[in-house]
Amino acid sequence: MFRKLLPPLALVGALALVPVTTSTVAAADVDTYKELETFMGVFERVRANYVDKVDDHTLIKGAIDGMLAALDPHSSYMEGSDFQQLKSTTDGNYGGLGLSVTMEDGVIKIITPTEDTPAARAGLKAGDYISHIGGELIMGLDLDQAVEKMRGAPGSQVKLTIIRSGRDKPFDVTLTRERIVLRPVKWEVRDGIGVVNINTFSGNVGQETEAALTAINKATAGKPLGYIVDLRSNPGGLLDQAIQVSDAFLERGEIVSERGRAKDDIERFYAKPGDLTGGRPVIVLVDAGSASAAEIVAGALQDQRRALVMGEQSFGKGSVQSVIQLGQDSALRLTTARYYTPSGRSVQAGGITPDVAVPQLTDPDYKDRRVIREADLRRHLIAQSTVDDKLLERDTTPDPRFTQTAAELDKRGIKDFQLYYALQTLKRLAPGAAPAKVAAGGGPVRSR
Known part of the structure; x- marks a missing residue:
């Protein structure tokens, strides 16, 4: 999850506010200066004696990369094409x-x-x-x-x-x-149920989600049975877009909080009045590829009792990266905070646990395929939960609902079992309703 890019001179301006004086130097940690002396000694030795001549920029960038790699998997220094790629990715192109x-x-x-x-x-x-x-x-x-x-x-x-x-x-x-x-938001109506597929949280996703909800309401003559928000394989993106998407389904309450190094470094974000779904039932689909901003949305709607979360355990990236532009063509991506769901849960390394675990039976490799989550990454941050997480006894008994094979489901025309199960669940949540077959109003919903 990223904060918006800061202006090029943000860091320079901040440093300019702290003049280096004799008293400042005298109060500095002596051990830190000894470590810096060691670094400069190594730098000069490599510069003078390495078998091939190496330019200073290569050595300094290598030192920066190594310093940030020692912190966590998501902090990094970017310049040139890497920096341009980051900007293009968050813009969705x-x-x-x-x-x-x-x-x-x-x-x-x-x-x-x-x-x-x-x-x-x-x-x-x-x-x-x-x-x-x-x-x-x-x-x-x-x-x-x-x-x-x-x-x-x-x-x-x-x-x-x-x-x-x-x-x-x-x-x-x-x-x-x-x-x-990227077409970050797509929508369709299936048996009177609005399905909103969000595959990233680049710019304008909040607006496109609101437009999708409006279009679904129109396509169902104002009477959708409910909504499915598909966040599977969504790697995340911008924090403000995750907040805006969550707000579209909430009438009130906290969405997420950010907590930095200091105890009082806490920022909370709240929903504004106006649930665009009119309080209708919502199911959120997640899997091991749902990360960062996607987990903010799932966690907020789950904690606020606004949605039922289905699928598989999410990725577990509960940290915030601030992108600080250092020059015209370089930037520092630095982990500056952890985020927490409204109930005080840290998603870091644990992820969002679905209310109903639903395997993807239509994937023939799902039993054997090993997935990767934040906890598998080296030097991942440790969760710092503000609530007591009690371990529950795991029930390893096979669930009779999920015994079908991929071949059996394919014969029935079911290509996506998790989505199929969510649709059937929403129909059960609306007993007595006679959902009319509504033609797909799908395709991307583009912001205007």
Whole structure:
């Protein structure tokens, strides 16, 4: 989850307010200056004696990257093409394959493919590993270098070698790069139920969600049976958009709180009056790819008793990254806070637990495929919950509702079991209603 980009001189201006004086230096931690002396000693030795000549910029950037990598998986320094890619991604228009990835033991691991992108259409899944890019083993490359190899001009192709749990051997997938223009919000009406699919939280998602709810209300003559908010495989995005989306379903109450290092560094965000759904029942779908801003929405509606959350345990990214632009072409992405749901739950490393756990039975690999969550990432932040989390005894008895196989469901024409189950549940929540078959009013809802 990201805060909006700060202006280029924000950090410079802040530093200018603290003049360096003799008393300031005298009060500084002596141990810190000893560590800095060690750093400068290493810097000078490398500069003078390394087998090949290395420019100062390479050494300093490497030191910055190493410093931030020692903190957590989400803090980083960006410049050049990396910085431009970040800005394009948060704007919802960028070039590539449509993958959210991380690095584990020298191999790229897919967190989630983005809907309607080359990666999703090729069938790549959360938990897949990428061992080769273009036939080249990526072991030894850092994450930025590996991602750079997957980028390229729209229309060009790249071959990825995929390792998937449950498969006997790796397999190759050839993808055609394209300009990724996200359609973050899509909607349709199924049997009188409005389905809103939100696949990212880039700019204007809040407005597009409100437009989708208005369109669904019109398509059902003002009488929808309820709403399904599909946040599966949504990697998150902007904090303000998550707040606006949550607010569309709430009449009042807290949505989320941010808590920084200091005990009194707390910021709370509240819903404004006006539930655009008119209080009708809501189901939120999540899975292991639902992260960050998606978890804010799910957690807010769950804690406020406004929605039933279904699906699988979410990713568990409960930290806030502030993007501080340092110059015209560089920025610092720094973890500055944890966020908490209205009841005081920290989502960090634990995620959102669905009210009703529903496996994706129409995915033939779902039992064997290993998914990745925040808790699997090295140096992930530890949760700091403000409430007592009591461990519940897990019931390992097979659920008779979920015994069908993917082949059996396919014969019945069911392509997405989690969505199917949510639709059936909403119909049961409206007994006596006779849902008319309403034609899909789908497609993307674009802001105007």
